Amino acid sequence: MKRSARTRCGAPGVIAAAVLALLLSACSDGSDEPPAESSPSPAGPVLAVKIDNAPQARPQTGLNAADVVYVEQVEAGLSRLMALYATRLPGSVGPVRSARESDLELLAQFPEPTLVFSGAQSKLLPLIADAPLRPVTPGDAPAGAFTRDPARTAPYNLYVRPPRVQNRPAGAVALERAGFREGPAPGGGERVNERTVRLPSARFTFTWSAGRGRWLIAMDGRPAAEPDGTPVTAATVIVQRVEIRESRFRDFMGNNTPLTVTVGSGSAEVLRGGQAHRGEWKRPSAESGTSFTTPDGDPLNIADGPVWVMLVSR
Template sequence: MHGQHDGRGRHDGPGRRGRAKWTALVSAALLAALIPACTPEEETGEERSTGGGGPVLAVKVDNVGPARPQTGVDGADVVYVEQVEAGLSRLMAVYATKLPKTVGPVRSARESDLDLLRQFDDPVLAFSGAQSKLMPLIKSAPLRPETPGSAPAGAFVRSQDRPAPHNLYVHPDKLLKSPAGTEELERAGVTFGPRPPGGTRTEARTVAFPAARFTFSWSAERSRWLVAMDGTRARTSGGGDLTAGTVVVQYVKVSQSRFHDVHGSNSPLTESTGSGRAVVLRDGRAYPAQWERPSASRATEFTDKDGDQLPFARGPVWIVLAKA
C-alpha cells in the first residue's frame, strides 16, 4: 500500500525475454492502479461536511503491531476502542461528516459491534468477515454489512507490502455516495459545545487492557490529545500524529461471549447499554462523568455530577470502552 518494487534496471533485448519483461511491467502497473498509495490526502480525503442524510460508515480497523500505522483513522468522527481476544484491542472508526479515500487495515467484526451501532440509523459496517456462527446475527441486525465478498467491485483491495491479514483496505466512496452529516453523530449522543466549567488539569491519561495500552497526552500547542499505543506514539500512514479532540473513557461490563476465535480464545462481549462512570478529556482537563444508555436503540448520554450533558470539543472523539 505504500511503495512498489523497482525493476532490476537491466535492458532486455527483443524476443522472449523482452516480451516477458513487458508483461511483468504491465502487470505491475495494473497492480499499482488497484492498490492505493497512502498519501496524507488519501488518508483524510476531501472533507464534505454537508451530509446527504444517509447512513454513517463504520469500519472495523486492525490494531495490532503489524497493522500500524493505519490509514484513514485520523479522518474518523468517532473512534471506538474495544477489547478483543487475548486482551488485545480493535478500533471501530465511524465516519459521518467526511469520507476518506482509504481506510484500513480492515478486520473482522464482533458481537459487541451490533449493539454499539444501533445508536445510528441503518449504518454501513465494513469488515473483513466474522466467526461463522456470528454472521447470521450480523445479517439480521439493523445495519448494512459490507465485506469483500458482498461489496461492489473495487471497494476492498489488498496491499502488497504487508502480509495478510493486515493488508485489507476499503474505499468508502465505493460504499456510500456522500457522508451522513452531523445529525447522525447527535443521534449517538456525540454533541459539541464550549468547554464546561470545572474539570481537573490533566497532562496525560493511560487506559490499559490486558494486552494493550493507550495513553492520551495533552498538547496545548495543537489543542489536541496525542495518541500513543503500547508506549509508542501513534502515527498515520502519511507520517502525521494520530490525535483526538476529545477522549472518553467509558467504563463498561466486559464478559465472555459465546464465540471464540480460530485459536480457541474467547471473544469478549462489551456491553454498551446500561449505565456507569466515565471520564471525559477535553481542552487539557478531565471531567468525571456518568454515562447512561437505557436500551440499544437509545443514544449514550454523558453527564456531569449535576446531570447536565457534557459537550465534546471539536475534532475526532475517541471513546475507549474500558472494563469497569
C-alpha cells in the same frame, strides 16, 4: 406553434402574450421540473469500519479522518478499533478486520449504519444479517471497494475505499442523535497533561498538546501516526467504563471473545482542552443514544474534532 398562434391573434392579443411571456421568463428557468437544489439531498448512513490494532497493522490509514473511534477489547485482552465516518468519506481506511458481537449493539444507536469488515465467525454471521445495519465485506462489496497493499502481508493488507461503498456521508446530525454533541466544557475540570488507559494486553496514552489543541495518541508506548507520519490525535477522549463479559463465541485458538455491553449506565471521564471531567454515561436501550453527564446532570459535551471512546472494564 407560438409563432402561428401570434399570427392568429390581434394586436391586443400579441401584447398580452408578450407580457405573459416576460412574466413567465422572470419566474421560470424554462424547465417543467423544479431545480434539483430546491430539495436537500438525503444523507447517507454512518459508515463504520473495523480496523486492526495489532502491532503488525500499524500505522493504520484513515484514523484522523474519523469522527469517532471506538477502542474495543477482543480476544486475549488485545484491542481493535471501530472508526465511524459521518461528516466525510476518506479515500482509504484500514487495515480492515473482522467483526464482533459487541459491534451490533454498539452500532444500534445509529440508524441503519454501514458496517465494513473482513469477515466474522460463521455462528455470528446470522446475527449480523438480522441486525439493523448494512454489512459490507470483500465478498459482497461494490467493484473496486477493497484493495490489497502489496507491501504488507495478509491479514494486515486489506483496505476499503469508502467512496466506493456509499455516495454521501451521514452528516453530523447522526452523531448528535447518538449523544456526541459539541458544546462548551463544564466547569470544575482537573488539569491533566497525560492520561494512560489500559486494557489487559494493550495500553493507550493521551498526551495534551496545547500547540495542536489535541491529544497526541500513543499505542503500547509508541506514538500513533498515519502512514505519511502525521500524528494521530483526538480533540476529545471519553473513557467509558462498561461491563465486559464472556460471550458465546471463541476464536480459532480457543480464546473467548469478550462481549462489551454498551446499554445501561456507568462512570465516565471526558478529556478535552487539557482537562479531565468526571461524569456518568447512560443508554436506556440499544436503539437510544448514549448521554454523558456530570455528576450534577449537566451535559458533558465534546470539543470540535475527532472523538476517541475507550470502552474499558468497570
